[in-house]
Amino acid sequence: MSSQRAKALVLDFGGVISKTLFETHGLTEAALGLAPDTLGWRGPFGIETDPLWASMQRGEITERDYWITRSREVGRLVGEDWNDMETFVKRARGADPKAVIRPEADRAVKMVADAGFKLAILSNELDLFYGTEFRGRLPLLAYFEAIVDATYTKILKPDPRAYQMVLDALSLDAGVCVFVDDQHRNIDGARACGLHTVLFDVRDPHSGYAAALRPFGLEFT
Secondary structure (H helix, E strand, C coil), X not given: CCCCCCCEEEECCECCCECCCCCCHHHHHHHHCCXXXXXXXXXXXCHHHCHHHHHHHCCCCCHHHHHHHHHHHHXXXXXXXXXXXXXXXXXXHCCCHHHHXXXXXXXXXXXXXXXXXXXXXXXXXXXXXXXXXXXXXXXXXXXXXXXXXXXXXXXXXXXXXXXXXXXXXXXCCHHHEEEEECCHHHHHHHHHCCCEEEECCCCCHHXXXXXXXXXXXXXXX
């Protein structure tokens, strides 16, 4: 990062703040009454056995396409017709949304806020995938000064306008903001706009948050 210290941490939501649906198959199966190990797709935790995820990583389909397909598949397993991911997430995670928040995210967000820095979320599908009620049941979101959600803006990362929207909401220049996302193309888009970036590995959340907090002079142990 430049000689300027970071002033704001901008986080993606799904995968960075919340655990991925891949990590919570057990909770999903229990919530839906499915037998253990029914859900075999593993995304980044088993790319070789998830060709649909590999296709998304190659840019052949969007992340939304991936999750709509999975939502329809799971809906059929319970004898229902699900045409949106919101239904899937509500049924899989509705009982206790806080249970799917990464403990590392909870700790890091509070550290940044307590140190007096700004926080924002830049998501392509927060309310589209999780529903508006989900947001209201997450006390952690009260720490965020801005939430820019393409559910409403219709401008998806890595479009440069998406990053500019969050910068405008924070009233800050790109060079003093740290952006964290688990998708390479979103990181590339942010870097092209001048943001400091951290590519978040969902398989190692501790290292991701340690790297994200370093520009703020904060040690994440």
